Amino acid sequence: MNPTGWPPRRAGVGSAAIMEHGMASITNDFYETIEPRLHRQIASALKSAQRIVDLGCGHCRLAGFLAEQNDHRHVIGIDVADRGFPRDGEFGGRLRCVRADARDLAFLGSNTVDAVVSLYALHELGAPVASLREARRLLRRGGEVLVVDFPSGSLAQRLWNEPYHSTGEVADLLRRAGFVKVRARRTACRQLTWARAFKPDTRRGAR
Numbered sequence: 001m002n003p004t005g006w007p008p009r010r011a012g013v014g015s016a017a018i019m020e021h022g023m024a025s026i027t028n029d030f031y032e033t034i035e036p037r038l039h040r041q042i043a044s045a046l047k048s049a050q051r052i053v054d055l056g057c058g059h060c061r062l063a064g065f066l067a068e069q070n071d072h073r074h075v076i077g078i079d080v081a082d083r084g085f086p087r088d089g090e091f092g093g094r095l096r097c098v099r100a101d102a103r104d105l106a107f108l109g110s111n112t113v114d115a116v117v118s119l120y121a122l123h124e125l126g127a128p129v130a131s132l133r134e135a136r137r138l139l140r141r142g143g144e145v146l147v148v149d150f151p152s153g154s155l156a157q158r159l160w161n162e163p164y165h166s167t168g169e170v171a172d173l174l175r176r177a178g179f180v181k182v183r184a185r186r187t188a189c190r191q192l193t194w195a196r197a198f199k200p201d202t203r204r205g206a207r
């Protein structure tokens with residue numbers, strides 16, 4: 001991620017209109033514009049999850065939003081960099097941010113969380129399959145991983161030109177990490193990959 005280019009400038013375009021009706025010309029502030037709605041969509045997708053890990057949480061905007069949604073929910077944000085973590089005690093003590101590498105989360109127990117989410121971070125994780133395997137270890141049987149990231153060839157490519165995965169590659173990474181029921185699609189005017197998958201529900205597949 002280009003540190004000088006993130007986050008992009010705020011714009012006055014209605015995010016709902018963009019997400020629902022598409023947009024002929026996508027402006028450079030597109031990703032910031034859609035963020036509030038995107039956070040709501042992620043919260044809706046994970047509405048029944050009470051224990052959530054956010055991999056590559058950055059400043060914890062999504063993790064904090066998820067923690068605020070539900071008084072019984074606990075969220076752990078993981079990031080290799082701790083700049084921008086919220087102060088202790090914010091979000092009613094339901095959010096804990098930890099500086100750690102997504103590849104090695106040994107301080108978290110196996111089968112302990114309902115959902116793992118990763119927003120705009122998969123492409124930055126040095127070893128995505130290892131990180132996704134670690135996410136799978138944390139999840140309870142049948143638990144869900146939700147990956148949202150910039151696809152190759154999207155506006156993000158033009159803005160920051162990082163090595164993004166195609167939507168098909170994200171699905172493949174999830175399968176290689178042992179997830180099942182993998183569903184990956186493009187959304188938000190095709191400027192995002194939205195990929196869901198599950199930890200196998202059987203004792204054998206859940207190892």
Ligand SMILES: C[S@@+](CC[C@H](N)C(=O)[O-])C[C@H]1O[C@@H](n2cnc3c(N)ncnc32)[C@H](O)[C@@H]1O
Nearest residue numbers: 001056057058079080081101102119120121124
């Ligand atoms: C583009 S930012 C996205 C931050 C946040 N999820 C958001 O939506 O704004 C990607 C984040 O991934 C983090 N990151 C990169 N490699 C990581 C790793 N191996 N383990 C954990 N976090 C990592 C970076 O420090 C950065 O904060």
